[in-house]
Each structure stands twice: as C-alpha cells, then as structure tokens.
Amino acid sequence: MTEPGSLAWVAALSRDYTWVEGVPFLSTTTGDLGALRDGFVVRDGDIVTVSYPKSGTTWILEIVHLVHTRGDPRWVQSVVSWERSPWLEKATGVGGINRQADPRFYTSHLPLHLFPTSLFTSKAKCVYVMRNPRDILVSGYHFWKTIKIAKYTESFEVYFEKFLQGEVPFGSWFDHVGGWLQMRGKENFLFISYEELHQDIRASVEQISRFLGTELNPEEVDSVLQHVTFQAMKENKMSNFSLLPDFLMDHSKGCLMRKGIAGDWRNHFTVAQTEAFDRVYREKMAGLPRGLFPWD
Numbered sequence: 001m002t003e004p005g006s007l008a009w010v011a012a013l014s015r016d017y018t019w020v021e022g023v024p025f026l027s028t029t030t031g032d033l034g035a036l037r038d039g040f041v042v043r044d045g046d047i048v049t050v051s052y053p054k055s056g057t058t059w060i061l062e063i064v065h066l067v068h069t070r071g072d073p074r075w076v077q078s079v080v081s082w083e084r085s086p087w088l089e090k091a092t093g094v095g096g097i098n099r100q101a102d103p104r105f106y107t108s109h110l111p112l113h114l115f116p117t118s119l120f121t122s123k124a125k126c127v128y129v130m131r132n133p134r135d136i137l138v139s140g141y142h143f144w145k146t147i148k149i150a151k152y153t154e155s156f157e158v159y160f161e162k163f164l165q166g167e168v169p170f171g172s173w174f175d176h177v178g179g180w181l182q183m184r185g186k187e188n189f190l191f192i193s194y195e196e197l198h199q200d201i202r203a204s205v206e207q208i209s210r211f212l213g214t215e216l217n218p219e220e221v222d223s224v225l226q227h228v229t230f231q232a233m234k235e236n237k238m239s240n241f242s243l244l245p246d247f248l249m250d251h252s253k254g255c256l257m258r259k260g261i262a263g264d265w266r267n268h269f270t271v272a273q274t275e276a277f278d279r280v281y282r283e284k285m286a287g288l289p290r291g292l293f294p295w296d
C-alpha cells in the first residue's frame with residue numbers, strides 16, 4: 001500500500017469513484033472502510049462532527065473549537081481545520097486522530113451504516129449538522145468544480161441529476177440524513193441545522209457549548225461569535241480551505257466560503273428543477289415526521 005500523501009499516492013488519485021455498499025467515494029478516501037467500521041475504536045471523550053458535505057461542517061467545527069478554547073482564537077488561527085479535526089475516512093485520517101491528546105476531535109461525512117460501530121456503544125459526543133438539501137446541492141456544485149478529482153460538474157443540469165440519483169461524493173443526501181436521524185433522542189447526539197445557526201447564532205453557540213459541557217460566560221460567547229462570522233472565517237486561512245493543496249483544489253475555480261447564505265437555491269433552480277426536486281424529496285422523506293427541518 002502506498003503511503004498517504006506520498007508522490008505515488010498523489011499520482012494514483014483518480015476521478016473514478018470507489019463504490020462501497022452503494023455509496024460513491026472520492027479516491028482520497030481510505031482504502032478499507034470495512035476495516036475502519038469494524039476496527040476504529042471511538043473513545044468516550046471524543047467529539048465527532050458528522051455531516052453530509054456542504055451542510056456547514058466548517059462553521060460548526062469553528063464553533064466547537066472556539067467553545068473548547070473558551071473563545072480564545074489562537075488555535076483556530078494557527079492550526080488548519082483538518083488537523084484540528086481530521087476527516088476520519090480520509091487516508092491520513094486515523095493517523096491524525098491517533099496523534100491527538102484527549103479529547104480527540106474528528107469529522108466525518110460517512111453515512112451511518114459505514115461509521116465505526118464503536119460509536120454506538122460509546123459516550124462520545126456527536127454533532128450532526130443538517131442543511132436544506134437544495135442549498136447543499138448548489139453549494140456542492142460550486143465546490144466540487146474546484147476539486148480536481150470530483151466529477152459531473154460540467155453543468156448545473158448534470159450535477160442536479162447526479163445529486164438526486166445519489167451519484168455524488170458520499171452518496172444520497174436523503175439516505176445520509178435518514179440514516180443519522182435514527183440517532184435522534186440519544187443524549188450524546190446533537191442535531192443542529194445551518195438554518196438555525198443563521199437564525200440565532202448566539203443561541204446556537206450556547207446550545208453547542210451546553211452540549212459539550214463547556215458553559216461559557218457572556219464575554220466568552222461574544223468572542224466565539226466574533227470569530228465565526230462568515231467574513232471572519234472567509235479571512236481565516238486555517239479554515240477557508242485556501243491551504244488545500246493545488247493537486248486537489250483548483251483555487252482559480254472557486255472557494256469554500258462562497259456565499260454563506262440560506263436560500264441560494266432560488267437563484268439556481270428552474271421551475272422544472274424545483275418541481276422535480278420536490279417530487280423526490282416528498283417520496284424519500286415520506287417516512288419522517290413533519291416539522292423536523294426548518295426549511296420545510
């Protein structure tokens with residue numbers, strides 16, 4: 001096996017997705033997700049951020065990390081986000097996680113059925129972030145265009161169809177959310193949405209700090225808030241993906257911190273696409289109770 005990050009490893013990256021149990025993955029994903037699911041040991045003190053890509057993961061991470069430092073920005077301004085909280089499923093992920101002292105922070109886009117099973121008997125705290133899938137689709141279209149090993153971004157029409165079919169990195173949004181929502185009600189899981197962060201960021205930061213067991217005083221909350229605005233994060237090179245290597249990201253084609261708003265899908269979807277999306281949404285979400293999501 002080639003060493004992750006080595007020249008041979010970079011040369012072997014391709015646009016071909018690897019399919020694992022019905023889910024497509026980019027070639028930067030670790031080779032053996034089965035071994036990860038069975039072998040990775042989640043510790044009780046771990047803090048795990050889980051999401052479908054483009055749900056606002058980086059925003060939540062910044063909040064979680066600033067809560068941990070009680071609003072002191074030095075950590076988020078000096079260590080790149082994927083070292084503060086490595087992606088579990090990336091080839092370099094487990095190594096990065098195992099180098100951390102407790103509490104360990106890590107991030108994952110894995111669907112529930114591929115996540116290390118030890119999570120489900122642990123007391124690890126897990127924040128699952130959700131977002132209107134229409135905005136995720138738009139955000140993903142613009143983001144995956146910049147990622148050199150992603151595909152189906154030649155036009156919005158093509159990407160739209162692939163998203164609805166689940167043929168995009170990490171698979172179907174509907175399956176991802178439907179899977180993880182089975183964990184709702186468990187006391188070590190917090191479900192929060194991008195839209196809630198937008199509606200009331202102070203209340204959201206307080207909710208996250210309570211969940212993590214790190215109650216902050218009002219001045220500490222103020223400091224967290226100051227560093228998690230869209231503008232502050234867009235300017236923080238440790239969080240804005242500008243340090244993602246050029247062999248992975250074409251920075252001339254876009255950036256992670258694109259618009260940072262809710263509802264941008266209205267500027268992208270045609271009437272026919274809106275209707276097509278709603279049809280699939282209604283069908284796929286039929287089993288879930290009403291009122292679960294702020295965008296419904």
Ligand SMILES: Nc1ncnc2c1ncn2[C@@H]1O[C@H](COP(=O)(O)O)[C@@H](OP(=O)(O)O)[C@H]1O
Nearest residue numbers: 054055056057058059139229230257258259260
């Ligand atoms: N502080 C912040 N405020 C608002 N949106 C933010 C944000 N930080 C990141 N985002 C948005 O979250 C999306 C990226 O999600 P993820 O971190 O899961 O990859 C991008 O959405 P847009 O492409 O709609 O702008 C990005 O702009």
Ligand SMILES: CCc1ccc(OS(=O)(=O)O)cc1
Nearest residue numbers: 026028053054057109147248
């Ligand atoms: C493979 C490079 C890559 C792809 C996607 C990334 O972000 S995220 O998984 O969507 O959060 C980061 C790096």
